[in-house]
Amino acid sequence: MKNITVAIIARDEETTIARAVLGAKTHAGELLVVDGGSVDQTAEIARKEGALVLSDNGRGKGAGVRLAIQKARGGILVLMDADGSHHSSDIPELVRPIREGRADLVIASRLRGGSDEFHGTLDNIIRQAGGALISLMLNWRWKADITDCENGFRAIDAQKARELGLKADDFLIEQEMVIKALKRGLKVTEIASHEYSRQGGVSKLKTSQGWKFLWHIFREMLT
Numbered sequence: 714m715k716n717i718t719v720a721i722i723a724r725d726e727e728t729t730i731a732r733a734v735l736g737a738k739t740h741a742g743e744l745l746v747v748d749g750g751s752v753d754q755t756a757e758i759a760r761k762e763g764a765l766v767l768s769d770n771g772r773g774k775g776a777g778v779r780l781a782i783q784k785a786r787g788g789i790l791v792l793m794d795a796d797g798s799h800h801s802s803d804i805p806e807l808v809r810p811i812r813e814g815r816a817d818l819v820i821a822s823r824l825r826g827g828s829d830e831f832h833g834t835l836d837n838i839i840r841q842a843g844g845a846l847i848s849l850m851l852n853w854r855w856k857a858d859i860t861d862c863e864n865g866f867r868a869i870d871a872q873k874a875r876e877l878g879l880k881a882d883d884f885l886i887e888q889e890m891v892i893k894a895l896k897r898g899l900k901v902t903e904i905a906s907h908e909y910s911r912q913g914g915v916s917k918l919k920t921s922q923g924w925k926f927l928w929h930i931f932r933e934m935l936t
Contacts, residue, residue: 715742717808718787718871722777723795724749727758733793734762736801743787746795747777755795774865775879775886782874790871799866803906807868810902817899818869818891821906824848824860847888847930854934855895859903862891863926866906873899885929892933 719741721733730746737744746759750771759766767784769776778792789808793799803821810816824845844863851862865887877893879886894901 716788717741717791717804718743718745718781718785718789719791719793719801719804720745720747720778720781720785721759721764721793721795722747722749722774722781722865723751723755723759724771725751725753725755726795727751727753727755729797730755730758730795731762732797733795733799733801734759734764737791737793737804738763740801740804741787741791743785745781745784747781749774749777773882773884775881775883775889778865778886778890779879779882782871782879785871788871789868790874791868793866798909800907800909803866803904804868806904807866807906810904811868811870815900816902817873818894818901819867820859820861820864820891820901820903821866822859822861822903823864823906823908825903826905826907843926847926850930850934851891851895855892857895857901859891859901861903863887864906864908866908869894883925885925888926888929892930 719737723730723746744764746764746766748756748766748768756766767780769780789811791804791807807819807821810819848859848862851857851859879889881889
């Protein structure tokens with residue numbers, strides 16, 4: 714696993730960051746925690762558990778992902794959240810297609826592996842429907858076979874990630890990465906991965922911001 718950098722994107726996740734770091738450690742040659750301006754003990758706990766902590770100065774998840782891409786020393790970069798929803802045991806399967814030369818970007822699909830948050834609340838139902846619509850549009854436009862464009866748990870060839878020229882500072886980064894990869898002819902695939910319920914903290918993505926994702930893909934489909 715020496716060639717793998719795992720970057721955990723975190724903000725105010727002091728109740729779950731230690732577990733995320735300890736789980737990722739066994740699969741990483743380099744372990745980064747990109748802190749998004751936490752006001753709790755997230756950064757301190759991550760350092761105590763052995764992670765190299767970087768700060769994106771609170772500019773947003775996209776800024777954190779772009780910083781991880783810039784600083785990663787491993788040839789393969791794994792991106793995951795700090796809230797306990799992503800299981801580090803999936804990392805070997807996530808990086809395998811890249812190691813074997815079958816993919817450049819691999820997404821952990823909740824549609825293929827299931828999710829604890831696909832039901833139960835109106836917000837979850839709206840998010841699921843919105844994600845399905847975006848995947849449908851993306852697959853139609855770029856002849857892809859992607860079910861979960863928006864999931865932040867993913868692995869990518871680090872050098873090719875740097876060449877994408879990503880710009881988003883917010884949660885649009887996941888969608889931007891997939892679209893730019895497809896436009897460049899990179900090989901994008903998925904593995905099945907179960908998403909668990911958030912183990913602490915609160916979601917930073919508001920359902921009311923969903924229009925941004927739809928507007929972004931409409932715009933990209935025309936260019």
